[in-house]
Amino acid sequence: MVTKLDETELKRLESQVEHGGGGAWEYLCLVRKLKIRRSDKVLKHGLLILNDPKKRSSIGDEEWTLYEQVAIAAMDCNSLDTARDCINVLSKKFPESKRVGRLEAMLLEAKGCWEEAENAYSSLLEDNPLDQVVHKRKVAMAKAEGDLLKAIECLSKYLKVFMADNDAWRELAEIYVSLQMYKQAAFCYEELILAQPTVPVYHLAYADVLYTLGGLENIQTAKKYYAATIDFTGGKNTRALYGVCLCTAAIGQLAKGRNKDDKEGELHTLAAKVLEKDYKYRAPDKLPLLTSTLKTLKLSS
Amino acid sequence: MAEDLVLDTTIRDWVLIPLSVVMVLIGILRYFVSKLIRTFQNPDGKIVKEGQVVIRARNLRSSADFIPPKSFRARRTYYSNEENGILHVPKGQAPNPQAQMFSDPNMAMDMMKKNLSMIIPQTLTFAFVNFFFSGFVAAKIPFPLTQRFRSMLQNGIDLSTVDVSYVSSRSWYFLNLFGLRGLFSLILGEENAMDDTQRMMQMGGFGFDPSKSLGAEKDSLDIVQHDWVLPKFEQRAEAVLRKLAK
Numbered sequence: 001m002v003t004k005l006d007e008t009e010l011k012r013l014e015s016q017v018e019h020g021g022g023g024a025w026e027y028l029c030l031v032r033k034l035k036i037r038r039s040d041k042v043l044k045h046g047l048l049i050l051n052d053p054k055k056r057s058s059i060g061d062e063e064w065t066l067y068e069q070v071a072i073a074a075m076d077c078n079s080l081d082t083a084r085d086c087i088n089v090l091s092k093k094f095p096e097s098k099r100v101g102r103l104e105a106m107l108l109e110a111k112g113c114w115e116e117a118e119n120a121y122s123s124l125l126e127d128n129p130l131d132q133v134v135h136k137r138k139v140a141m142a143k144a145e146g147d148l149l150k151a152i153e154c155l156s157k158y159l160k161v162f163m164a165d166n167d168a169w170r171e172l173a174e175i176y177v178s179l180q181m182y183k184q185a186a187f188c189y190e191e192l193i194l195a196q197p198t199v200p201v202y203h204l205a206y207a208d209v210l211y212t213l214g215g216l217e218n219i220q221t222a223k224k225y226y227a228a229t230i231d232f233t234g235g236k237n238t239r240a241l242y243g244v245c246l247c248t249a250a251i252g253q254l255a256k257g258r259n260k261d262d263k264e265g266e267l268h269t270l271a272a273k274v275l276e277k278d279y280k281y282r283a284p285d286k287l288p289l290l291t292s293t294l295k296t297l298k299l300s301s
Numbered sequence: 302m303a304e305d306l307v308l309d310t311t312i313r314d315w316v317l318i319p320l321s322v323v324m325v326l327i328g329i330l331r332y333f334v335s336k337l338i339r340t341f342q343n344p345d346g347k348i349v350k351e352g353q354v355v356i357r358a359r360n361l362r363s364s365a366d367f368i369p370p371k372s373f374r375a376r377r378t379y380y381s382n383e384e385n386g387i388l389h390v391p392k393g394q395a396p397n398p399q400a401q402m403f404s405d406p407n408m409a410m411d412m413m414k415k416n417l418s419m420i421i422p423q424t425l426t427f428a429f430v431n432f433f434f435s436g437f438v439a440a441k442i443p444f445p446l447t448q449r450f451r452s453m454l455q456n457g458i459d460l461s462t463v464d465v466s467y468v469s470s471r472s473w474y475f476l477n478l479f480g481l482r483g484l485f486s487l488i489l490g491e492e493n494a495m496d497d498t499q500r501m502m503q504m505g506g507f508g509f510d511p512s513k514s515l516g517a518e519k520d521s522l523d524i525v526q527h528d529w530v531l532p533k534f535e536q537r538a539e540a541v542l543r544k545l546a547k
Contacts, residue, residue, distance in 0.1 A: 129346060130346055130349055160350075161346065161349060161350045161353065162349075162353055163350075163353045163354065163356075163357050164353045164356040164357050164360070165353075187372075190368045190372050191357075193364070193367050193368055194357075194360045194361050194364050194365075194367065194368060195357075195360045195364075197364035197367040221369055221531070223535070224531040224532060224534060224535060225531065226538075227531075227534045227535040227537070227538035227539075228531060228534040228538070230538040230541060230542065231534050231537045231538045231541055234541060234545075235538075235541045235542050235544075235545045244538075266539065267535055267538060267539050267542070270539060270542035270543055270546055271542060273542075273546040274542050274545045274546050277545070277546065
């Protein structure tokens with residue numbers, strides 16, 4: 001997790017490094033610690049340290065960690081020759097290391113040699129079937145190849161063991177949504193809501209999926225989750241406001257002809273009002289569009 | 302005792318300081334030795350999985366009210382049905398840690414290594430301290446203490462008349478043994494410092510049985526009352542929006 005304090009520290013170091021104020025090594029350490037993706041900057045400043053023998057020796061044993069970091073950043077920036085050089089140095093220092101083997105496999109992947117990379121990852125997994133990074137690389141590779149079904153297969157296999165990994169659940173949910181397998185996606189989002197019940201993003205995504213699934217019951221549920229999102233975000237989420245309006249309209253249509261014993265709340269009218277107010281304040285020129293939309297939904301007051 | 306004991310300054314130079322230095326050096330030596338003989342072992346897949354299952358089941362239990370009743374029921378069945386629920390441990394199949402230890406020579410070996418790096422140096426230092434530094438009154442703490450502290454501070458001196466604020470050499474050894482953690486974390490880096498109290502706790506934790514926590518989790522999951530909170534959120538959202546719309 002990146003805290004606010006980390007973020008300000010990172011920004012400070014980043015601007016300092018960018019303007020040649022030193023502190024490059026501290027910056028790289030922080031990037032590594034927070035696991036954030038600043039590949040271009042890592043590549044630039046990491047190489048500066050690695051190419052300067054004096055600076056390189058001043059960081060001691062951490063030199064090898066830096067080689068690894070720069071190698072990965074280089075692959076991310078598609079400067080494969082640099083990555084190759086870094087990995088060569090590392091494999092000379094640590095022959096037969098699994099960690100270097102992982103880098104080699106990643107380089108193959110970066111080059112696009114899918115089959116060879118696949119084989120390399122598989123052999124790494126044979127040695128250590130619990131290597132989370134390799135599992136995730138396999139999923140990413142399947143995704144890069146465009147083979148989403150295979151990605152799902154790999155990810156499910158991974159989640160069978162590491163079933164408390166939220167990021168993996170989220171990835172799986174997004175893949176399912178892109179394949180329009182909404183029921184499965186809904187399950188994944190439920191899992192995410194269970195793990196972090198106060199994160200509005202998951203409630204919103206779950207509501208979207210339920211609304212897309214359709215059916216009276218699902219849409220009623222979706223409306224509740226949109227309401228939860230509104231509550232968590234303090235009504236600042238436009239998508240959730242629209243969601244409530246759409247759900248109410250859909251429920252009105254679906255429940256037509258049935259007995260309307262459950263009383264309609266005024267949630268949707270309030271949502272419409274807040275939307276109008278918001279548009280008036282932030283995008284006055286789009287206001288006519290909004291009013292006509294709300295009119296078709298029969299929500300405009 | 303009315304008058305204060307006067308401690309010879311040579312006691313400070315030849316007992317108090319050498320003892321502390323020896324303890325620090327031994328601690329550092331032990332860290333490097335244990336680093337040398339430590340084996341990296343891959344965690345067992347089954348144990349990892351069971352840990353993850355417990356986390357996920359705990360999540361379900363604590364925030365069950367956030368998912369619709371149907372989803373909750375499906376999950377509960379998945380976790381705790383009697384046939385193949387993932388939290389259900391069939392009777393008699395739970396692995397006995399004792400038996401497991403004997404069947405797996407690696408485990409015994411690991412235990413022995415742990416003991417080697419802990420018990421042997423400890424006995425040796427204790428013998429060393431006893432031999433060279435026994436019987437000294439090594440220091441005096443600058444505040445009075447009650448009689449209860451006598452066994453802690455005056456180990457090795459069996460005199461009931463000595464004021465409790467005097468510290469015997471053997472007690473100084475124990476204080477060092479347990480109190481040098483902060484210094485080690487300065488010398489060896491934050492995560493490398495492992496003091497003996499922690500080690501002892503690890504020893505006590507040996508034989509921890511994950512299937513027991515699975516069973517406990519299943520029991521508490523079985524009694525969870527599901528009460529969907531989402532309908533309440535509609536009213537809460539209304540309140541939020543009403544405030545905004547004003």
